[in-house]
Amino acid sequence: MQFDLTNIYIFCNSHFKRIAGLCRAYDIGKYSGSGFGAADKDPENMKQDGSKRQTVDKELNQIRKAKTAARKKRSVCLAWSMAVLALPGCISGCVRQTDTSEKLRDLEFTVLDKESVPSELSQVIEEKKEEPFQLSYGDQGVLYIAEGYGGQPTSGYSVEVNSLYETGSSVCIHTSLMGPEKGEETEETVTYPYVVVQLEYIEKDVIFN
Numbered sequence: 001m002q003f004d005l006t007n008i009y010i011f012c013n014s015h016f017k018r019i020a021g022l023c024r025a026y027d028i029g030k031y032s033g034s035g036f037g038a039a040d041k042d043p044e045n046m047k048q049d050g051s052k053r054q055t056v057d058k059e060l061n062q063i064r065k066a067k068t069a070a071r072k073k074r075s076v077c078l079a080w081s082m083a084v085l086a087l088p089g090c091i092s093g094c095v096r097q098t099d100t101s102e103k104l105r106d107l108e109f110t111v112l113d114k115e116s117v118p119s120e121l122s123q124v125i126e127e128k129k130e131e132p133f134q135l136s137y138g139d140q141g142v143l144y145i146a147e148g149y150g151g152q153p154t155s156g157y158s159v160e161v162n163s164l165y166e167t168g169s170s171v172c173i174h175t176s177l178m179g180p181e182k183g184e185e186t187e188e189t190v191t192y193p194y195v196v197v198q199l200e201y202i203e204k205d206v207i208f209n
Contacts, residue, residue: 101167109164109199112144117196121146129192136206143201147208148194149177155187156180159195163209171202174209 114122121137121144128135129148137144149159162174175195180186 101169103165103167103172106163106165107171107199107202109161109197111161112196112198116198117146118144121196125194125196129194133194134206134208138201138203141201143171143199143206144196145171145173145199145206146194146196147173147175148192151190151192152177153188153190154180155189155191156184157191157193159193161195161197164197164199166202166204170205170207172207172209173197 117125118137118139120139121135124135125133125146125148130151132150133146133148135144135146137146145164147159149157156179158178160176160178162176164171164173166172177193
């Protein structure tokens with residue numbers, strides 16, 4: 001869900017100078033006996049004074065309404081974001097990098113090919129693949145862990161899972177970037193190696209070692 005507040009800002013900003021000018025003109029006339037201030041002496045000026053005041057009031061009301069709408073949209077957006085964070089199945093990047101807890105057990109996992117990766121996770125990977133990334137994604141009793149190493153200069157690169165195990169407080173994964181094998185023919189094109197593993201869902205932090 002995205003709300004474009006740019007148009008509201010442009011609208012408010014475009015009217016600011018016009019309103020400021022009208023207000024200054026009113027003040028000058030008020031104290032100098034000309035412009036708005038002369039309205040009490042000339043019926044025609046009085047009529048113009050009323051018309052200009054209505055214009056100022058109208059534009060100020062439009063800006064107030066625009067600001068109110070912006071606040072309401074921002075509130076809805078924040079509420080929606082908080083709701084998403086509370087839902088299962090959210091994709092998250094992991095911050096913690098080390099875990100000194102004792103290993104409890106090795107975990108069974110499956111390395112997925114690209115076609116088997118959930119579409120939600122695949123979309124995020126596609127957006128982040130140009131830089132190194134680390135992601136975890138839990139959905140319907142399944143935990144997905146993904147790690148990528150950013151752009152590489154040729155084909156032939158891959159990511160190998162060295163270990164995946166559970167400790168008392170986390171799930172730990174250790175991967176390595178593998179280059180082309182000796183003598184392997186490669187193409188001079190940028191590639192984005194990453195790995196996605198699937199395992200039984202465990203409600204613990206995922207640590208990338």
